[in-house]
Amino acid sequence: MAVGRGAARKAARGEAKSEVLFDEAFMAKLEYLDIVAKKRFVSQQRGERRSKRIGAGLEFADHRRYSPGDDFKNIDWNVYARMGRLLVRLYEEEEDLYVYLLVDSSASMAVGDQTKFDYARKLAAALAYITLSSLDRVSVLPFSAELGQQLVPARGKAQIFRVFDFLGGVRPGGRTSMTDAFKAFVHQTRRRGLAVVISDFYAQDGYEDGLNYLRYNKFEPFVIQLTDDRELEPSLRGDVLLVDCETGLQKEMTVTPRLLSKYRAAHAAWCDELEAFCKKRQVSYFRTPVQVPFDDLMLRIFRAGGFLT
Amino acid sequence: MTFAGLGTSELLTLFSAFGGGMALLYVLKLRRRRVEVPFSPLWARVVEERQSTSLFRRLKRLLSLLVQLAVIGLVVVALGDPKLSGAAGCGYQAPAPPPVRHTLLMIDASASMATLEQGETRLDAARAKAHEAIDRIASNPNHRVMVVQVDATTRPLSLWSSDAKALHAAVDAVAPRGALDTPTDVDDALRLATSALRGREGAEAVFVTDRAFTPIPVEQAEAVRLRVVPVGAPGANVGIAAFNVRPYLDDSLTYAIFYKVQSDADRPLKATLFLYANDAGRSVDDFVDPARVVGSYALELPPHGAVEAVIDDVKFSGSRLAARVHIDPNDPTRDVFPRDDVAFALVPERKVLKVQLVSDGDLFLNAALLVRENVDLVTRTPAEYTGPEGFDVTIVANVNVDMSRPGSYFVVNPQPGGPFEITGEVAEPQVDRVNAKHPIARHLAFVDLNIQRATKITRERGDERVASAGAAPILFTRTEAVEGGERRFVVLSFDLRQSLLPMNYAFPLLVVNVLSWFHQEAAGLLQPNRAGTELSLAFPLPGSAVSVVGPADAGHVDARVVGGRVHLAADRVGVYELSTEADGARFPVAINLMDPAESRVSPREVEYPVWEAPAPVVLDEDPWLSSVWRILLLAALALVLLEWLTYHRRVTV
Structure with a gap:
C-alpha cells in the first residue's frame, strides 16, 4: 500500500511538472547526430540506411540472369556487348529504421527527488528527436511488469511533440518484469529494429530472459542502464526496516558503515554482471548515473561510447 | 544471603x-x-x-x-x-544495626564563656569538647546529632545529622567572633530541646557549658534527659552588676551615680571603679582614656559579695558615661572574666516641668517650687482651674477640684467630694512605716513631722504606700485607668500648715521626689538594657527606617519602629546610636551585660548528670561481606x- 501511495504522489508531482523537456538550442545540437545502426533492417519505405533488400536504390549491388518479366531498363547492356549474356543490374535499396524506445516506468525508477524516471524520459525524448531527425521511425513503449500503452511508430520531426506529450503522460509505478514486458513487445511488434532499453534493471526476476527474448527475435537491443549515486550513499544508520518500493518486501537491518561499503561493492558487482552479460552477447551497453548533466551525456558520453555518429 | x-x-x-x-x-x-x-x-x-x-x-x-x-x-x-x-x-x-540515638548538642556561647583560662576562652574549650563528642558519636551511623548555640537565644546550627563533617562545621560556626555579651536563657534552650527531642529514639540533650546560669530544676532537666559536659575552672572575677546615672532635678551639672560591683573571689579584694565620660563613645575603648576620667573610687569587695552605693554630687559634662572596675594592681588575684568589668549609662535628658498649683494660696508649696529652675510654675485658685491639660503635674492643695480627667495629680490634704473616699481623721499620727525603697521616699526620714491631724482615706487595691501611720496612709500613690488615659496620684494626707514638714529639710526633697516620680526620672534605678534581650523603647525620632551604629565588634543590628517604639536586640555591650533618614538626630541606647549569674564565673557544683560518651560502635570490618x-x-x-x-x-x- 505504501508503494502505491508513493507512486501516486510521484505521479501527481509529474503532472504538475512542465513537459517541455528540451529547449530549441539543445534540440538543434541533437539534430546533427544520428544513430549508427549496426545492422540493416527491412523497411517498407526508403530510408537513409542500406538494407538487405535489393531493389530500387541507387547503390549498385550485383548482377543476375535476366528472367522474363524483368524491367528492361535494368539490363546491363555493356556486359551483354562484352560477354553476350543478358544480366540485370541489382541495387541495394535504402530503407528507414525502426527505433523502439523501451522506457522503464516501474516504481524503482521514481525513487528520490531527481528521479531516474525523469532522466529516462529526457533521454528517450532526445533519442526520439534524433531518430526523427534522421527520417527514421520511432516508437516509445513504457514498461514495468507489462507493456504499457505505446506511442505508435511515427516518422518526421513534427512528430516529436507527440513524443513529448506521450512521455509527459506516462506515470511510474508497479514492479519490473522485463521477461513479461519484452515478451509482449516482441509479440505485438511486427517490424524489427533497434530496441533501446532505458532502465535501472532493478527487476526481481532478472533481466537476462528479457534481453535474450529481444535478441532471439531479431531485435537489436541497446541497453542504457541508469543508476543513482544517492542510492549508493544512503543516509541510513542504525536499525531500519527496508521496504522494497516495488514488491513491498520488508527486511530488518542494522546499517553500519561497513554494511554500506559492502552494499556499494555488491551494487558495482551487479552492474558489472549486467555489462558482462551484454558484451558477451554483443549487445550495446551503456551505464550512466543520473547525476551526470544531461548535456554532457548526450554530447560527450554517448559520442565516446559510439552511440551517435 | x-x-x-x-x-x-x-x-x-x-x-x-x-x-x-x-x-x-x-x-x-x-x-x-x-x-x-x-x-x-x-x-x-x-x-x-x-x-x-x-x-x-x-x-x-x-x-x-x-x-x-x-x-x-x-x-x-x-x-x-x-x-x-x-x-x-x-x-x-548480619550484625544487629547500631542503636538509634538522638543527641541535641547544646553549646553555651553566653558572656561567661568568654572567661579566659590557660590562654583560651571557655568557648574554645567548649568547642574542643564538642568536637571530641562528635568524634565519639561518629562511629555510630544511626546516632544523629543536632548542634545548637545557646545564649540569650537558642539557635540550631544544623539539622539532625550523622555526618561528622557537617557537625564539626556546625560546631565551628558557634559564635565565630567569640562568646556574646548575653546571659544564658536556659528556659529557651530547654523549650527547644523538648520540642526537638520529642518522640525521638534514644533522645538526650548534652549541654557543653560552664553552668553560669540560673540552676535548672531537676525534673525539668530530666524531662529532656539533660547531660552536661562541664567546662571552666574556679577563678576570681569582679564585675559591675548595676550602674546608672541620675541628674538632680535642680542641678544641671551634678549627678548621682549608682553602682553595684560584685566579687566572685574567695577572699576580700581591693578594687577601683573608674568613671569616664564621652559624648561620642560607643565602645569601652572610646571611653578609657585618662583625659576622660570623671572620677575613681576605691572599693573593698567582700568574698562572694557585692558593694553597692550611690555617689552623690558627681560633676561632669557629657551625655554618656562608662564605668570600669579594676582589681588593685598590687593584688595577685587576676580577673578571669573582663567582659563584665565595664558598664555604660546615658545621662537622662533634663526637661522643664510645667506644674500648676491649685490652692487658696499655699506658700510652702509655692516657695518649694519657685526655687526650682527647671520647674515652670503656674498658680491658680480653684475657680481659675480648668483641668490638668497642658501641665506635667497638677498640685491640688487643701481644695477640691475636678480630677476626673487623665493627668498627674499631687494631692495635699484631700478634701471630701474628691476622688478619694475619706472616712474620717487621724489625730496626731506618727509615721511608723516607710517604704524606703520607694522613689518618693528616697533620702527622706519622715521623722519629727508633728502632724496635728491627717485625713483618713480608704485604701484601694493597687495603692502603693510610701509612709503610713498605723493603718492610715500618710503618703501613698495610686494609678487609675480612666477614659482617655490614666490618672496618677501622689497623696499626702495632711495639711502642710498643720505639721512641721515644711520646716523640715526633707520637704523640698519630697517635692522633687514626687515630681521626679511622675516623670520616672529618678525612680531609683532604671531597668538597664541588657544584651541579648529584645528591647522596646520609646523612640522620639520621626521616620520608620532606622539605622543602627554600635560598637566596632557589634556587627549588624536590626531595628524597627512600630507604633512610636523602636525594637532591637544587640548581643554586644556598648552604646548604640539609632538614627532615621528623616532626622539627623541620633538616639543613643546603652546596652549592658549586668547579669549576676553570668558574672559568677566559678562553676557551680554539677547538679546535672555528666555526659558519658556512648561505647564506640564496631561495624563489620569485612569489606567483602559489608560491601557486596x-x-x-x-x-x-x-x-x-x-x-x-x-x-x-x-x-x-
Missing part, C-alpha cells in the same frame, strides 16, 4: 517495575525506522553472510535485553545491601560499559 537494606518483596517489586519498563522500552526500541529502497535483493545479497540465520539474530537481540535486565537486577539487589554467607558455608548472621552492594554496582557499571561498546560494535544488536 541476607538483605540489610530493602526487603525481598520490595526488591522484587522494584525489579518487576524497572525490568518491565526496560522490556517495554526495548520493544519500543525495536520498532525500526521504515526506509523505502528501490531494489531490496541487493541488500539481501549484502546481509546474506552476516545475518544468515534469523535464530542467531534473535539470540543476539535477546542477549542485549538480557544484559539490560541483568544491569537492573544488579542495581536492585545492590539496593538490598546483601550480605553473603561465610566462606565456610555456615549461615552468616559496591561490587554489584561495579558489575552493573561494567555491563553497561560492555553493552555500550558492543552496541557501537554492532555485536549484540
